[in-house]
Amino acid sequence: MSYNIKVTKIKESKVSKIDFDNITMGFNFSDHMFICDYENGAWQNPRIEPLSLIPTHPAAMALHYGQAIFEGMKATKGQDGTPLLFRPDENAKRLNFSADRMGMPQFPEDLFVEALKQFTAVEKDWIPTKEGSALYLRPFMYADEPFIGMRAATSFKFIIMGSPAGPFFSKKIKLYAEKKYVRAVNGGTGEAKAAGNYAAAIRPTELAKEKGYDQVLWLDSQDFEYIQEVGTMNIFFKIDGKFITPDLSGSILAGITRMSVITLLKDKGFEVTERPIKLSEIKEASLNGTLEEAFGAGTAVGIAMIEEIGNEDFTLKLPAENPVSNMINDTLNAIKVQKEQDKFGWIVEAK
Ligand code: COI
Numbered sequence: 001m002s003y004n005i006k007v008t009k010i011k012e013s014k015v016s017k018i019d020f021d022n023i024t025m026g027f028n029f030s031d032h033m034f035i036c037d038y039e040n041g042a043w044q045n046p047r048i049e050p051l052s053l054i055p056t057h058p059a060a061m062a063l064h065y066g067q068a069i070f071e072g073m074k075a076t077k078g079q080d081g082t083p084l085l086f087r088p089d090e091n092a093k094r095l096n097f098s099a100d101r102m103g104m105p106q107f108p109e110d111l112f113v114e115a116l117k118q119f120t121a122v123e124k125d126w127i128p129t130k131e132g133s134a135l136y137l138r139p140f141m142y143a144d145e146p147f148i149g150m151r152a153a154t155s156f157k158f159i160i161m162g163s164p165a166g167p168f169f170s171k172k173i174k175l176y177a178e179k180k181y182v183r184a185v186n187g188g189t190g191e192a193k194a195a196g197n198y199a200a201a202i203r204p205t206e207l208a209k210e211k212g213y214d215q216v217l218w219l220d221s222q223d224f225e226y227i228q229e230v231g232t233m234n235i236f237f238k239i240d241g242k243f244i245t246p247d248l249s250g251s252i253l254a255g256i257t258r259m260s261v262i263t264l265l266k267d268k269g270f271e272v273t274e275r276p277i278k279l280s281e282i283k284e285a286s287l288n289g290t291l292e293e294a295f296g297a298g299t300a301v302g303i304a305m306i307e308e309i310g311n312e313d314f315t316l317k318l319p320a321e322n323p324v325s326n327m328i329n330d331t332l333n334a335i336k337v338q339k340e341q342d343k344f345g346w347i348v349e350a351k
Helices: 063-066 090-100 109-122 195-210 256-267 280-288 325-338
Strands: 033-040 040-050 067-072 073-077 082-087 134-143 156-165 174-179 215-219 227-229 233-239 243-247 272-274 289-299 304-308 315-317 347-349
Touching: 033 090, 033 109, 040 109, 063 134, 067 195, 090 109, 090 134, 090 243, 109 134, 109 280, 109 347, 195 215, 195 256, 195 325, 215 280, 233 256, 233 280, 233 325, 243 256, 256 272, 256 289, 256 325, 280 315, 289 325, 304 325
Parallel strands: 174 215, 174 304, 243 272
Antiparallel strands: 033 040, 033 156, 067 134, 073 082, 073 134, 082 347, 134 156, 215 227, 227 233, 233 243, 233 289, 289 304, 304 315
């Protein structure tokens, strides 16, 4: 289906005010937003317009019951300057998976991709070209119907906005193995990219930071024994030459970077197994010297090397060298800027 997206451009761009050598993700926003309204059972009026405040009724249901979901993506530039997206069709599918779980309407996947392409083309001057930098894209949907009763809303907004971003972590990270709070339970919303999952993680993450860690390593909700994921990413371990990552057991986010890393590792000849992983297995591997590398994988962070995992009861130091993690990071970054051949067909030109 072809969509007519009305474009209204800003009078004067703010892009010249950005120091692209020094950008922390999430503080600066590009000039425009894509916005579309769900009313009377249909998505209507798709448009790109200058980024502005959105009038919101105090009874908007997202504010009360958390009917809100989001995606994270990154736009880069190819060697000839063409704006590029990475696997936008996967984000479209995941958004609709989240929407289904949260009782929200499906957003047409072809409109999702088309909107992203047009938005990214309009904002192309906001895409940083320094290695490891990108224009972070945040598609999201929320219930804006004013209603106090408890049921699925009938009106929603879908918006895409952009924030230029440098590397998320400038150093290796330390993970706090959380034994009190949980992120998700089977049958809960952990598999969805629901705003509430992140709300529930904020306080435990603050506490972990107070103890000197960077992010929380979430464990299973029943026994606090199985590794699930890290604050904003999935996790991989290399033990005795082979990679393992927790399987998508029903409470773990199906990361698009995660699935890409699995493909890349296999393509480079590594064995990768998705299966339940006990924290005790990682401690054991560390003790017997077979734990070789560990890294987090997510859109915002890319590949984040892990140097330590611990809590009040134990400290586990990872080896200093991360040859395969570095290689995967470099390969992923090179594919995203068309320095390396896109043999899996992941890149979509935004023009
Ligand atoms: C992403 O990696 O895109 C995320 O959604 C993480 C975000 C909470 C910083």
